[in-house]
Amino acid sequence: MADNDTDDGQSDEPINFYFDFSSPYGYLAAHKIDDIARLYGRTVLWRPVLLGVIFKTTGAQPLLDVPIKGPYARRDIERTARFHGVPLEFPQVMPFPSIAAARAVYWVQDREPDQARNLSLALYDRAFAQGGDIRTADSVLEIANGIGIDAARLSEALNDPAVKERLKTENDAAMAAGVCGSPFFVVDGEPFWGADRLDHVERWLATGGW
Amino acid sequence: MADNDTDDGQSDEPINFYFDFSSPYGYLAAHKIDDIARLYGRTVLWRPVLLGVIFKTTGAQPLLDVPIKGPYARRDIERTARFHGVPLEFPQVMPFPSIAAARAVYWVQDREPDQARNLSLALYDRAFAQGGDIRTADSVLEIANGIGIDAARLSEALNDPAVKERLKTENDAAMAAGVCGSPFFVVDGEPFWGADRLDHVERWLATGGW
Numbered sequence: 001m002a003d004n005d006t007d008d009g010q011s012d013e014p015i016n017f018y019f020d021f022s023s024p025y026g027y028l029a030a031h032k033i034d035d036i037a038r039l040y041g042r043t044v045l046w047r048p049v050l051l052g053v054i055f056k057t058t059g060a061q062p063l064l065d066v067p068i069k070g071p072y073a074r075r076d077i078e079r080t081a082r083f084h085g086v087p088l089e090f091p092q093v094m095p096f097p098s099i100a101a102a103r104a105v106y107w108v109q110d111r112e113p114d115q116a117r118n119l120s121l122a123l124y125d126r127a128f129a130q131g132g133d134i135r136t137a138d139s140v141l142e143i144a145n146g147i148g149i150d151a152a153r154l155s156e157a158l159n160d161p162a163v164k165e166r167l168k169t170e171n172d173a174a175m176a177a178g179v180c181g182s183p184f185f186v187v188d189g190e191p192f193w194g195a196d197r198l199d200h201v202e203r204w205l206a207t208g209g210w
Numbered sequence: 211m212a213d214n215d216t217d218d219g220q221s222d223e224p225i226n227f228y229f230d231f232s233s234p235y236g237y238l239a240a241h242k243i244d245d246i247a248r249l250y251g252r253t254v255l256w257r258p259v260l261l262g263v264i265f266k267t268t269g270a271q272p273l274l275d276v277p278i279k280g281p282y283a284r285r286d287i288e289r290t291a292r293f294h295g296v297p298l299e300f301p302q303v304m305p306f307p308s309i310a311a312a313r314a315v316y317w318v319q320d321r322e323p324d325q326a327r328n329l330s331l332a333l334y335d336r337a338f339a340q341g342g343d344i345r346t347a348d349s350v351l352e353i354a355n356g357i358g359i360d361a362a363r364l365s366e367a368l369n370d371p372a373v374k375e376r377l378k379t380e381n382d383a384a385m386a387a388g389v390c391g392s393p394f395f396v397v398d399g400e401p402f403w404g405a406d407r408l409d410h411v412e413r414w415l416a417t418g419g420w
Contacts (some may be wrong), residue, residue, distance in 0.1 A: 057277055058277055058279055059271065059277070060279075061269065066268055066269065068264075068267060068268050068385070068389075068390040069268050069391075071388070072388055072390055072403055076403065076407075079410065079420075083413070175278070178278060178281070178282055180276075180278040180279045180282055181279075191282060191285070192286075193282055196404070196407070197286075200289065200290075200293060203293070210292050
């Protein structure tokens with residue numbers, strides 16, 4: 001039994017949840033992953049990434065900009081949101097730069113891990129439930145302040161070279177772990193890409209793999 | 211009530227199932243779509259396409275050739291096959307030219323619609339259940355012959371300019387209908403892309419949309 005296993009043989013490693021704040025499918029998954037984790041006594045590590053950097057390696061274009069696929073994807077996202085009963089209103093600009101939001105989450109995670117999840121959900125909801133703008137540091141600070149995070153300290157952190165480096169390190173590690181899109185999950189070493197792989201994630205948690 | 215509706219208000223339009231014989235996710239869907247259609251009293255129209263032509267418009271690369279995504283996709287295809295209990299052995303060359311297979315299916319469809327489905331499944335199984343080669347006209351003829359199709363007449367047809375034109379027309383129509391990958395389904399005008407959208411397809415059939 002590995003050190004990360006509990007006495008009943010179940011792993012207690014967190015589920016790694018990688019996502020870009022600009023990703024609508026990431027938003028949809030963010031509304032599902034906690035419930036799934038809870039069913040199997042697991043926690044979730046919320047790990048924002050920057051898909052723009054990752055796409056330089058994979059050669060992908062932002063989905064909504066691709067001919068034929070773009071219009072389909074928009075329709076599929078709306079249909080999938082209704083399928084799961086998750087509210088959806090697209091922001092005016094997509095994709096959008098999510099670097100301030102991502103830096104904020106890592107800074108919070110190192111101080112109050114539960115708040116990292118709360119901040120991530122609040123940012124996602126502003127962007128995709130309300131169609132709001134989370135591109136600027138000011139918008140991120142306002143949302144953080146709304147859930148009780150010290151906005152003055154966070155504001156300083158967003159300009160701290162160590163915080164900038166932290167996100168870069170996380171993004172590099174995500175790419176090294178094979179993260180090629182958003183959302184992306186790693187469960188006990190097994191990679192799952194897409195909100196439409198949550199059925200696999202759930203069965204993997206239930207069975208330990210197949 | 212539209213002309214394509216039956217007396218109970220249910221549509222009797224076939225489910226349009228677009229696929230490239232070179233697509234492993236298309237193969238997986240081919241083993242599921244008939245069962246789903248039958249549950250809702252529907253038929254399936256098997257419509258092979260050539261993704262290579264479609265990808266020229268969307269700018270997509272063959273999935274398995276993409277850095278990071280390619281290795282992930284291979285693992286996901288294997289895991290998805292096990293998830294659904296469908297046998298899988300990759301052919302040696304992927305993607306592979308599927309033009310002879312696609313032409314054969316349309317020629318058969320115009321004469322014996324049920325055999326078009328049987329031939330499609332037999333071709334897919336040779337490629338992805340047995341890891342065989344279906345690239346050449348000879349291999350297609352042998353498989354067709356094995357399920358009782360007149361191979362001599364089919365051999366002539368594969369060189370008939372009208373049959374070549376038929377596939378081109380079908381491929382153009384698929385693109386015009388928004389088909390951007392394989393598998394792709396159109397149910398009563400609603401498009402669904404991916405073997406992982408069969409849950410949406412099924413609910414759409416059950417509810418008429420949401």
